[in-house]
Amino acid sequence: MPKITFIQEDGKELIFFASSGDTVLEASRKANVPIDAPCSGNASCGKCKVRLIKGELESAVTRHISELEYADGYRLACVSKIHEDVEVLVPDISSAYKSRMKITDLSSENELAIFEETRQNIKAAGLDLKNDWHVITCFMDIPTLDDTMPDNERLIRAVKKVTGFPDIHIMIPFSVIRILPDILRNNEFTVKCVLQKKKDCVILYGIYPEHINPVIAGIAVDIGTTSVSALLVNLENGEILAKSSAGNAQIRYGADVINRIVESCKPGGIQNLQKAIVDETINQMIDEMASFAQISRNDIVKMCIASNTTMNHLFLGINADHIRREPYIPCFFELRNIKASDVNVHIHPNADIIFAPNVGSYVGGDITAGALSSMIWNKEELSLFIDLGTNGEIVFGNKDFLMTCACSAGPAFEGGDISCGMRATDGAIEAVKINEVTGESVLSVIGEMKTKPVGICGSGIIDLVSELYRCKIIDSKGIFIDGNNRVTRDAFGMGTYMLVKPEDSGTIKGVFINEVDIDNFIRAKGAIFSAIKTLTESLDMKMSMIESVYVAGGIGSGINIKNSMNIGLFPKLPADCYHYIGNSSLSGAYASVLSDKVFKKVVEIGRNMTYIELSSNPGYMDEFMAACFIPHTDINLFEEK
Known part of the structure; x- marks a missing residue:
């Protein structure tokens, strides 16, 4: 061998x-x-x-x-x-993930403001953001020969006295029992306790010296196919303590869910994929956030995950193969009673992990959480919620009904499948304008004024393709038209457009886009538009009836709506109908980890959605093929109204 x-x-x-x-x-x-x-x-x-x-x-x-x-x-x-x-x-694969993937920039004040806006919108809708976590101080008598009550019973009696729940059952997990004798005696039997009050019991999650002010922390996680984002939050007041984002380490097993499901069916495949997301991605993010916030991982007592159906299965190590096979049945839509120790997540071992519910084989908890954030469930007007990620998921409706579907867009909107694609971080080109006469490009680059471009993120790709088409550098199929001095062809005949020369960029190859990149992008935008059209027409409605469109996902807040319509990504509607709402999946998970009432609303939203399976819709493929041009084969759809 x-x-x-x-x-x-x-x-x-x-x-x-x-x-x-x-x-x-x-x-x-x-x-x-x-x-x-x-x-x-x-x-x-x-x-x-x-x-x-x-x-x-x-x-x-x-x-x-x-x-x-x-x-x-x-x-x-x-x-x-x-x-x-x-x-x-x-x-160095971890660096490759971080440099190539597009991840919502959580360090941005604009992005953080979105989470606060979500909280305010939810409050305005009448949902309480309170939870059942408390910190109490317990004073106990010191044991004597005349008072030989064991430590656990002594603590239980003190907790009942302070809480005023004399008849309720008090549960003390082993992680607390193990340290109980020493911490009581080292602090003269006066301690602080972190507990959760449930209907039928009180669970004591942590015990601390009296002088310590423990932080009750929770984690909200958006597990995307391409990228993962997370917030560490204070469960008492909702404060964001730390934030982290990374590429999903599963990507080495394939960029889309189908390839990963296929890989999971190989010997040891499920274990490899679970290890990639739990150990190599999420646990490392938890370590990073806990260190930044200067808290123990044991202080994290709750976790909410919002992810697509396949990611939910692979995170839990559950066979996902039936999701890709007709009739496309997942193992679960809703799931409860999962503890951190069940899946080796490095937080409090007894911490509850709650999942925003799945709706269908390809519409998961990221969309139910995102629909919550969009607030379309609370509006009279007909609205569209679009999540632009590796899969493009769409929800259409209002407070009376919600219809949803998903299409395979590929990772183009997140910078994947694009030669110089990357996340919206320092060095990423987020906006492009080409002079039709001179051919010169005016670029907007994220970061300091002198930051050299090293790649291009989702919003920049939309601009670039739109500008290349407007300036007649590419045709409606995305093929370069000969005659432009920035276009070269290799030995295989493939055309490449050099946006930034190597000497003007922060990379040795410069920043460019080729015909394969453009074809990947056209397919992605075609999948989104055809899904929107199929979804609305399945209700005998026209796209012109849509009054508001909420755009979410890791595409970047600088998305140019006009350019998005010009290339046939979005329906031709008044520009002020469109609203960018950031990482709505993470916003929904953030609100859900803070409040049981909010989480119940997310579950309700999921149950009220009607899911359409596009793969079995007879007209969808025809719509998709028609949309794989710039802007579309039916130009009337994009004429000024």
């Missing part, structure tokens, strides 16, 4: 004995070595580059590796077969 040595950029090495004929990507997955592979190994994305240091690989020539790169040892892991001992250098 040939030996492959994986060398990481920090100098660490891992030796694995592969089967002859295995690709480097297959071997890396068996060895649990992360290599980014959004297309899950079909050689279409070009992201799984490794560098051959020693030995030879049977490697096919692809358009993703230039002659210069090939000579320097670069290979695509998915098409490089191992027949002899080799050494390969693999990239």
